[in-house]
Amino acid sequence: MTPRRSFLTAVVCAAALSITPLAFAASAEDFVKAKQTELVKLVQAGKEADVDKVFDQVLDYRVLAEAALRDHWAERSPAEKDEFTDLLSKLVRNSYRKNIKKTLGYDVAYKGTEKGKDGEVVRTVAKNTKDAREEPISIDYVVRVQGSGQRIVDVVTEGSSMVNNYRSSFNRIMKKGGFPEVLKRMRKKAASGSTEAD
Numbered sequence: 001m002t003p004r005r006s007f008l009t010a011v012v013c014a015a016a017l018s019i020t021p022l023a024f025a026a027s028a029e030d031f032v033k034a035k036q037t038e039l040v041k042l043v044q045a046g047k048e049a050d051v052d053k054v055f056d057q058v059l060d061y062r063v064l065a066e067a068a069l070r071d072h073w074a075e076r077s078p079a080e081k082d083e084f085t086d087l088l089s090k091l092v093r094n095s096y097r098k099n100i101k102k103t104l105g106y107d108v109a110y111k112g113t114e115k116g117k118d119g120e121v122v123r124t125v126a127k128n129t130k131d132a133r134e135e136p137i138s139i140d141y142v143v144r145v146q147g148s149g150q151r152i153v154d155v156v157t158e159g160s161s162m163v164n165n166y167r168s169s170f171n172r173i174m175k176k177g178g179f180p181e182v183l184k185r186m187r188k189k190a191a192s193g194s195t196e197a198d
Contacts, residue, residue, distance in 0.1 A: 028120035028143040029113045031150045036100075036108070043100050052093060059096070060144065060151035061089040067118075067153070068166040072174060083183060088166070090190040095162060096155065099139065105130055106137070119144035119153055 026034065035058045042051045065085040066073050076084065103126040111123035122141040128134040142154035154163045173182045 026150075027113065028141075028150060029110055029122050031143060032122045032124075032141045032152070033110055039100055040104065043097065044104065051097060055093045055096060058152050059089070059092060060146055060153050061085050061092065063144065063146075063151070063153045064088060064092060064163060067163045069170060070167055072170070072179065076179065080179065080183075084186070087183065087186040087190050091166070091186065092162070094190075094193055099155065099157065103137065103139070108139075116142055118142050121156075 035054060039051060039054055039058075042054065062085055065081070065088045068088060069076070069084060073081070105128060106126040107129050108124050108126045111125055113120050113122050115121070120143045122143060124139050124141070125136045126139060127136045138156075138158055140156040141152050142156070143150050144153045154161055156162070170182055173185060177184075
C-alpha cells in the first residue's frame with residue numbers, strides 16, 4: 001500500500017470511528033416496536049422480573065417524575081426527588097404492564113412518527129382480533145433521545161396522557177395535604193400494585 005493510500009485509509013477509518021452512535025440508532029418507531037415485542041413475549045411468559053428490567057431500559061423515570069410534578073419539582077429536596085422518582089417508577093411500570101396485558105389479544109399497527117413538543121410521537125393502533133365490533137385503541141409513545149439512546153417519556157392512550165393524569169392527581173393531593181401526603185399515598189399505591197396516584 002502506497003503512503004498516500006495508507007494515509008487516506010487512516011483518514012476514512014478515523015472519520016468512521018468519530019461518527020456518533022446516534023447515526024446508527026434505530027428510529028423511534030423501530031425502538032418502540034422492538035421493545036414492545038420483547039415486553040409482550042416476557043409478559044406472556046410470566047417473566048415479571050425480566051419485564052421490569054426492560055421497563056428500566058425503555059422508560060426515563062426522572063423525566064417522567066419531573067414532568068408529573070412540574071410546578072412543585074424545583075422546591076423538593078434531592079432526597080424527596082429521589083423517593084418520588086422511585087415511587088413513580090413503580091406506578092408507571094404497573095400502568096405500562098396493565099396496558100400490555102390489556103392488548104395481548106390485539107393486532108397492533110404502527111402508524112408512523114411525528115414531531116411532538118416533548119419528543120418523537122410514535123402512533124399505534126391496537127385492534128381486537130377476536131371482536132371486530134370493538135373500537136380500535138390508539139396508543140402513542142413519546143420518545144426522547146437521551147445521550148446515545150432513546151427513552152419513552154410518556155404514553156398517551158386514547159388521547160389521555162399518563163404524565164398529565166399523574167400531574168392532575170398530584171396537584172389535587174398537594175392542595176389538600178402537601179407533598180408529604182403525595183408521598184404517603186404513593187407509598188400505599190405502589191405497595192398495593194396500583195397504577196393510580198390517589
